[in-house]
Amino acid sequence: MKRITFDTADQAAAAAAAMVREAINGGITTLGLATGGTMLPLYAHLRADGGPDMRALRCFNLDEYVGLPPDHPASYQHYMNEALFRHLNHPPREAHLPDGGAPDAQAEALRYRALVQSAGGIDLQLLGLGRNGHIAFNEPGSGRDTRTRVVTLAEETRAANARFFDRIEDVPQQAITMGVSTIMKARRCLLLVTGAAKADALAQLTDGPIEAAFPASFLREHKDVTLIADAEAAARLEAA
Numbered sequence: 001m002k003r004i005t006f007d008t009a010d011q012a013a014a015a016a017a018a019m020v021r022e023a024i025n026g027g028i029t030t031l032g033l034a035t036g037g038t039m040l041p042l043y044a045h046l047r048a049d050g051g052p053d054m055r056a057l058r059c060f061n062l063d064e065y066v067g068l069p070p071d072h073p074a075s076y077q078h079y080m081n082e083a084l085f086r087h088l089n090h091p092p093r094e095a096h097l098p099d100g101g102a103p104d105a106q107a108e109a110l111r112y113r114a115l116v117q118s119a120g121g122i123d124l125q126l127l128g129l130g131r132n133g134h135i136a137f138n139e140p141g142s143g144r145d146t147r148t149r150v151v152t153l154a155e156e157t158r159a160a161n162a163r164f165f166d167r168i169e170d171v172p173q174q175a176i177t178m179g180v181s182t183i184m185k186a187r188r189c190l191l192l193v194t195g196a197a198k199a200d201a202l203a204q205l206t207d208g209p210i211e212a213a214f215p216a217s218f219l220r221e222h223k224d225v226t227l228i229a230d231a232e233a234a235a236r237l238e239a240a
């Protein structure tokens with residue numbers, strides 16, 4: 001895993017956005033997108049001046065809450081529209097997320113799995129890190145062979161994400177997420193981790209055992225992952 005550390009979270013986000021731009025300009029055709037607080041400054045940098053020309057791209061988000069239709073203000077579809085898509089002069093030709101409002105979430109997960117497969121997988125996948133070691137919504141216990149599916153969110157994840165909702169009770173119990181194996185098949189991954197609250201998790205990712213109890217640890221077995229972190233998140237890493 002390649003590691004690049006910056007003094008501030010904003011510098012880290014700017015560098016990550018520059019890397020995404022470079023990949024887009026270099027001709028990737030599928031881009032995997034993530035949501036969450038960490039990605040907001042990345043998207044702010046990426047959309048500057050109307051953003052890169054994304055017309056050749058098919059985008060696939062990692063995950064979506066079950067029970068939130070696309071127009072729900074806390075849905076990841078809404079997040080993506082607000083954080084990125086609506087600001088772009090040349091938006092992607094396709095931008096997909098699982099439909100959290102689908103009447104049959106299991107069937108929707110299978111549809112989304114097939115869609116990503118039919119696109120030939122992901123050229124560049126953006127990833128954030130959950131404090132409990134989740135990537136996408138692959139919570140602890142998710143094995144290396146897990147595929148796109150419906151999952152139950154860990155209570156700590158619901159608590160961490162409650163800031164995007166009026167009340168913690170409003171945070172859905174379930175989500176549709178790409179699996180660890182889907183992420184591992186991405187040609188390249190860009191992991192952005194910032195803030196002191198992630199320091200323990202990042203140290204475990206890089207130095208702990210590779211195991212389902214901490215799904216992000218599987219990234220160490222991926223052949224092309226770039227980790228971009230700020231000094232706070234990297235505080236407990238051994239010098240690279």
Ligand code: F6R
Binds near residue numbers: 035036130131134
């Ligand atoms: C979001 C996602 C999650 C987040 C993670 C970190 O699409 O897949 O794995 O990346 O929960 O979230 P923040 O950045 O809010 O700490």
